Amino acid sequence: MIVGAGPTGVLLAIELARRGVEVRILDRQRSRPQVTRAIGIHARTLEVFHQLGIVEQFLERGHQATGMAVHTRARRSTHVDFGGLDSPYPFVLMLGQDQTQEILDRKPEELGVSIERGVEVVKVDQGIAGVQLAIRHPGDDDCQTPSAGWAVGCDGAHSIVRRYLGVPFDGDDYGQDWLMTEVNIEWPLAPTAAPPGSCAAATCCSPATPPTSTARELYGQADAAIARDAIREAFRTVATVKPLVTDLVTAA
Numbered sequence: 621m622i623v624g625a626g627p628t629g630v631l632l633a634i635e636l637a638r639r640g641v642e643v644r645i646l647d648r649q650r651s652r653p654q655v656t657r658a659i660g661i662h663a664r665t666l667e668v669f670h671q672l673g674i675v676e677q678f679l680e681r682g683h684q685a686t687g688m689a690v691h692t693r694a695r696r697s698t699h700v701d702f703g704g705l706d707s708p709y710p711f712v713l714m715l716g717q718d719q720t721q722e723i724l725d726r727k728p729e730e731l732g733v734s735i736e737r738g739v740e741v742v743k744v745d746q747g748i749a750g751v752q753l754a755i756r757h758p759g760d761d762d763c764q765t766p767s768a769g770w771a772v773g774c775d776g777a778h779s780i781v782r783r784y785l786g787v788p789f790d791g792d793d794y795g796q797d798w799l800m801t802e803v804n805i806e807w808p809l810a811p812t813a814a815p816p817g818s819c820a821a822a823t824c825c826s827p828a829t830p831p832t833s834t835a836r837e838l839y840g841q842a843d844a845a846i847a848r849d850a851i852r853e854a855f856r857t858v859a860t861v862k863p864l865v866t867d868l869v870t871a872a
């Protein structure tokens with residue numbers, strides 16, 4: 621029983637199904653997330669996708685960044701060239717997590733495993749013979765209590781599986797607020813390198829493929845305007861280029 625159908629859970633489902641292990645995978649969300657989130661797929665991950673026979677689908681849709689430039693206080697401080705990587709994929713493939721998950725989700729179906737969406741795990745009991753879960757559909761108070769030999773928590777940062785097992789979160793939250801946006805942008809930089817970024821000023825820009833939603837649909841007119849001002853200000857203080865933000869696509 622896999623709790624959570626994000627990239628971790630789905631990849632686990634694929635690997636278990638490939639080895640003939642009977643598997644169920646549940647996610648409380650009724651549909652896949654529509655926002656970008658993770659944007660960079662590294663060489664080793666692409667090698668694993670090659671082993672799964674799905675790498676071409678990623679390469680067709682992603683954008684190959686062969687290097688990364690870091691700009692701090694209006695000057696370029698570092699450039700990293702990925703060309704020397706000992707891999708058939710010497711680049712970072714820029715692709716939104718929404719699209720990554722769309723491609724990944726096809727594979728379990730091919731292997732006979734359906735991702736069960738709109739199913740929330742609310743309790744996990746570890747017994748001697750296995751694990752009993754309490755699961756329910758949103759808006760439904762009645763729980764079902766399926767058992768499994770194993771339950772694997774792939775349920776993200778606020779994992780209920782981890783909570784029931786009493787596994788602590790030995791880390792800290794970042795004490796910063798982040799603005800994440802997707803914009804259509806024009807600038808005089810090479811399209812194959814991920815251009816201006818500064819961790820210090822928390823501006824990190826990466827070329828990706830065109831996203832599908834608009835900021836106004838997701839967050840409303842007022843928030844879109846605030847985000848656009850924040851982007852302009854961030855570029856003004858950090859980058860060596862003055863990009864033209866032609867359209868704000870999403871902001872969060």
Ligand SMILES: Cc1cc2nc3c(=O)[nH]c(=O)nc-3n(C[C@H](O)[C@H](O)[C@H](O)COP(=O)(O)OP(=O)(O)OC[C@H]3O[C@@H](n4cnc5c(N)ncnc54)[C@H](O)[C@@H]3O)c2cc1C
Nearest residue numbers: 624625626627628629647648649657658659740741775776
């Ligand atoms: C704004 C943002 C930007 C990011 N950028 C990057 C990046 O550039 N590069 C990078 O490597 N990573 C990035 N990340 C992190 C990346 O998104 C995560 O590492 C990745 O999603 C982890 O995958 P996962 O499958 O482990 O967890 P998740 O993607 O969080 O999936 C967990 C799943 O479990 C489900 N779930 C949770 N609780 C339950 C429950 N009780 N019952 C059933 N289902 C449940 C959730 O609905 C969810 O679908 C970013 C994250 C965010 C939020």
